[in-house]
Amino acid sequence: MRFPPRITRIGASAAVLSALLIGGTVSATTAHAAVGSVCYSKLPSQAYDTLKLIEQGGPFPYSQDGVVFQNREGVLPSQSSGYYHEYTVKTPGSSTRGARRIVTGEQTDEDYYTADHYATFNLIDYDC
Template sequence: MALVCGLLAGCTTTAPTATHADGTCELSGLPPQAGETVHRIESGGPFPYPRNDGVVFGNYEGRLPKRERGYYHEYTVPTPGRSNRGTRRIITGGQPLIRPPEFYYTGDHYESFCLIGGV
């Protein structure tokens, strides 16, 4: 399911510049650390923030399609030069956790998302 930012309540259009009009983006158009994070997810880790990575993402902002609790999980996309987790995340949707059917990217700490195509 493609996420169309303009149709979601409260969604802003500050997604990565590689976002297409339909709300999707290509992994190759995102920061290289996003690709590394996707690879970690598909390999089952290890993750740079093991207490935070892989936890249930509540979608409290309501910017992703509404699903039952536990559907979404979040993972840190490291930002070079930052000593903390920064604002970049990959959110996965669905099961299994290692090969989820949906990958979303946010570079602005859940303000906007794009559905990563081709993963």
């Protein structure tokens, strides 16, 4: 299984702040305006386990982990096919994969958390 490269990015919050200070506009593709944010410390403990597995390159508990995320819902910024990959965040008590996922982008720290099976996403903020 091939895992996406992780390259440096400018933080979404910096892009939003810059636009607000300068009086410009913010696009969803540059500032991830279509998604919210969540502090790393506020994630469920199972998300930490998933993020650790992603950093280690596995092994993953589900065969679907690491597959290309298609972004069919269009909630995340539009990118080329293969840009996003999805991973299961275990749900205690669930006999299935459940609804929780981490979706990674190719850029460093571009990790999104969803608790509702892709209806909404939050960019994980590692600085809080």
